[in-house]
Amino acid sequence: MRLEPEKLAEIEALRAHQQPTRRATVPALEEILGLPLPVLDHGFVRVIDYMGDDAAIVQAARVSYGKGTKKPSSDRALIRYLMRHRHTSPFEMCEIKFHIKLPIFVARQWIRHRTANVNEYSARYSILDREFYLPDREFLQLFRIERKGPGPEQARLFDLPEPEVQATAAQSTTNKQGREGTLAAEVAAEVIRRMKRAAETDFTLYERLLGEGGEGVEGYGIARELARLVLPLSTYTQWYWKIDLHNLLHFLELRADPHAQAEIRAYAQVILDVVRRWVPLAYEAFEDYRRKAFTLSGPAREAVRRALRGEAVDPEALGLSRREWEELRAALPELATAERAPPRSQEP
Amino acid sequence: MRLEPEKLAEIEALRAHQQPTRRATVPALEEILGLPLPVLDHGFVRVIDYMGDDAAIVQAARVSYGKGTKKPSSDRALIRYLMRHRHTSPFEMCEIKFHIKLPIFVARQWIRHRTANVNEYSARYSILDREFYLPDREFLQLFRIERKGPGPEQARLFDLPEPEVQATAAQSTTNKQGREGTLAAEVAAEVIRRMKRAAETDFTLYERLLGEGGEGVEGYGIARELARLVLPLSTYTQWYWKIDLHNLLHFLELRADPHAQAEIRAYAQVILDVVRRWVPLAYEAFEDYRRKAFTLSGPAREAVRRALRGEAVDPEALGLSRREWEELRAALPELATAERAPPRSQEP
Amino acid sequence: MRLEPEKLAEIEALRAHQQPTRRATVPALEEILGLPLPVLDHGFVRVIDYMGDDAAIVQAARVSYGKGTKKPSSDRALIRYLMRHRHTSPFEMCEIKFHIKLPIFVARQWIRHRTANVNEYSARYSILDREFYLPDREFLQLFRIERKGPGPEQARLFDLPEPEVQATAAQSTTNKQGREGTLAAEVAAEVIRRMKRAAETDFTLYERLLGEGGEGVEGYGIARELARLVLPLSTYTQWYWKIDLHNLLHFLELRADPHAQAEIRAYAQVILDVVRRWVPLAYEAFEDYRRKAFTLSGPAREAVRRALRGEAVDPEALGLSRREWEELRAALPELATAERAPPRSQEP
């Protein structure tokens, strides 16, 4: 990420200005206020403003006249209690505002979180900068192997064609494995070259559509709102985004999860660090009761109880699907030894 | 409104603490931060925190890197443009948090505004103070005459029984008018005495239901969540309430309106003053484009056009109901002269 | 619950009218459409309308052109997959509308669920019926013993005075237990008599405040919006309430939970039965993945893993509070045997 000098100057001017306030203030967050925290190749996350801190959660939960805090240990205990029992309203009493630069395909996932305020840079009235996202090479290789489409379970459930690649991937494990590794680097480089060339061609057309033309210069003078539709989904946009802490944590729970697309996860990771600076007690409770937590369904609970009693567990008989059982074993690896060996049909 | 000394001490401790911040700060709002602004007999409004100022609206509308403002005159023009064209998202970028003490029947109207965050004092776990709202005398007299129930139009539309009082009120305009005035004061005093006695009886029962009893002392040891249900709707509750500026203005448009019940209007008036301190440019635009504005329906527009052409206007022929025409004439009193005299049926 | 003959006639007229439709239709729900399902002493829940069924969830998840379903078994699997992975948007594609009659103190808890549409009967314009809620005797006895206020943990965390009753309750376990049982029935009856008398007194005042008075009849002609504030929180109100299935399940998860107040839980139970009729597959998934589920926090997961390995578990060392450990043992009773005996300090 590189910013033009005049934008950097604007940011510096903003940061240089300090004023006294009676409001809850978080020095660790003030430190980075306004600074662009880089994400992906051209994106960033900037904290523009915030309201509240850990003590403000406590203050609201107690409907206090003053700060609401008693001693740090009891504040921590209350915040953990609220997080554990999903008493969400005190967390809604903190608010944060970001300026974010992100590719359009990421923005499209992001905007699905409706409980937030958004002001996006308008490509109807403004001209977009020539900036687009390109995945880096290692990243692309990773994806080539792991995530080409829906898993077989999803394909079946959602009625999607199962990706043929599954078969191919199986093949490659046998004889092409070695070559695949080295080949992949070249292929990745080639893919990135092609993506880059395509985006540049699109942007050149965009600029021509917008251009006025003139002697020897091609230009069509098309409206901005129409010219933009030749731009790729990798084009960067930017917006102001404001959200309360409860809804932000929900966003992070979904978007910092390994199932989220890697690009939006990169943003979620940066925002997780911001949250840790801002409300360290709420952050710690969020880690313990959400991010590291695992929910046992009714049948899964039954499976765990049997294993604790030393009994063998037959996942299918309990109504657990193959994938549910795998997820449960990933969360509690000790369960593996409890699994009942499937009956061998060839036995006498 | 009277606060216990320990609550005042908590508020003072909160206000005494100042810290430097890089965030947008509004000195005129800092002045009253945390102070209880009295409303009704025991209620208050306290500003606990805020995010943003007039410049923050501009900053979001321009998706700026810095403060976003250029010169005051152009900021004002942009804010007015946004308000006029109902570009609401930049106003959502400001947020404010209140601590409010209010009677339950007011809280029930208030909570209908769903786009806000609320933390209410819990009467399941806590014991409510012996505080209830009593209307004052002049106020009650006013209401005795003016607003006893639905207007005849509402009664007809919603299928409600028309209040008999309408007839009585008509009577009183003729012969009892004078006496009514003096009588009303006594009646109002009597009504307030009765309301007070009833509320005190209810609170006494509440305390007995909660009490443990003991030697010679009556007490039933009932759960708080059940004991409370003998309390009247005039009982005071309190909550933390957080909302963005756009939704706050919408709340104020409805609740500071003469059609709103006087008690919630009293809160809206105090909050209007807070908004004027906080975002004076947005406040001015709100006054011009919302509070002083009047919306001409299609038929009303036609009526105004005819009047401007010097033609006579027949409201009924244009599809305007009697009440619509009255409201239009109240907004544009000059229309009265344009109204076509109703045809006199006795003419030859 | 008893309805006036003209209301029953209106309901019958509504139910008698059938029309053909191309929309998703659920015969089991049509059966009870419009019928008042009784709750508490005067309350009810009536299903007024609904949109969608189990197949509509599948249809939206697959963004189908037709019904979207393939065969029942795969629909069930997809719905369970969506519920398990908290893919909430397909459940939002079903909607239901209720007419509900409920006491005001229940309505105040209910309205905290903001993602719903509400139309409440107006006590500003209409006169409320003389109907109020009285808990029944067994119920009150139960509460006298179990839930007099916050638990000791809540009192400590929220900075509330611990209810004295805790001490009393401890006493009663020793010597007064027997008497308590029989006494309680009398006390409960006495409490209900008092609540009833108080509510009747309040309603009588309400009617006088509203009344016009006349020869020998007391009456003050006060506005409806003001007269109502002498009414108790047990007064019945009614509203139309419309919500999507995802948000309804969230409501039920919280309000059918044993921690919810018994009165709102009574409504949640009736609505659970409605949901089972309406979307049986979603209901079953909701039971397995929400209602019977238990979430293991990070530390709790560690405790379970140790127990599965046959190791002793020291909850405190893992950072589990006493109450967390109790809840965990309640969910997985087999853990009790794994708990490390607390070190005996008197040991040599």
Place this chain on the structure above:
Amino acid sequence: MRLEPEKLAEIEALRAHQQPTRRATVPALEEILGLPLPVLDHGFVRVIDYMGDDAAIVQAARVSYGKGTKKPSSDRALIRYLMRHRHTSPFEMCEIKFHIKLPIFVARQWIRHRTANVNEYSARYSILDREFYLPDREFLQLFRIERKGPGPEQARLFDLPEPEVQATAAQSTTNKQGREGTLAAEVAAEVIRRMKRAAETDFTLYERLLGEGGEGVEGYGIARELARLVLPLSTYTQWYWKIDLHNLLHFLELRADPHAQAEIRAYAQVILDVVRRWVPLAYEAFEDYRRKAFTLSGPAREAVRRALRGEAVDPEALGLSRREWEELRAALPELATAERAPPRSQEP
């Protein structure tokens, strides 16, 4: 718009199935239920389901036991009253669900309306069809002349560079006007050819990135979620979209407005027709009180009052900007004659 035979068959199967229901039913809407109503070159709007009708608005407003309607004329009057006084909650009691196919750049504007439920076709797991939007020729010509970017007022307020085309446009009015007309058609054709070629190139790359490759066939086996980012913003997507009537009318007020981009307006027009079929009384009230309405600001009201009194109006002295005055004159053309002639400075 052309649909594959199997999709048409699915739609036919859906439509063929009718069942009796006790719910509010609208025959005029049943007629088109499930049918794809074409929009733009490949898009459509399909009504999938609906809840409520005009009578349901009345029923909720009256919190009725039965249908709630009395006679058609009073229902109409109540609906108009509710619309006029912005009593929005009864309109929220109707709900509608659509299946919509639309270009991504339109979807990005659409999704800004947050009070709706959405299920979008996933390009992470599925492969997008080779379908993209191309504006038609007349349309493009229109835009070339009229809307190349922000107006001068917007440019100034939002701190945007004023589009140079403004000057050019001025030029063309003098000497190139005639040629411009004929030239424009050729230019438009050329622009569309270029847009088409670019989109096809992008789609070909997309397919190669996804492809497995093989003997003589290029293919890179890239993950779907990454391959898609080379696609243009003109690519078609589709979603299920569900919204209540109040929020739908708000969407239509903004998106059927001449200031909206023509492409989203095309969808809004089709949906307006759907609303007219569904709730004709609410539609009529919406036309009169929203679409044909004009809001007079405080200063504008003063201007109208002066004109009605026959006085000259000086917009600037009243605080009306040039553009506000123009909009006011467009709404009330008779005002033009009232405008005070600007003082001529060259006068003696």
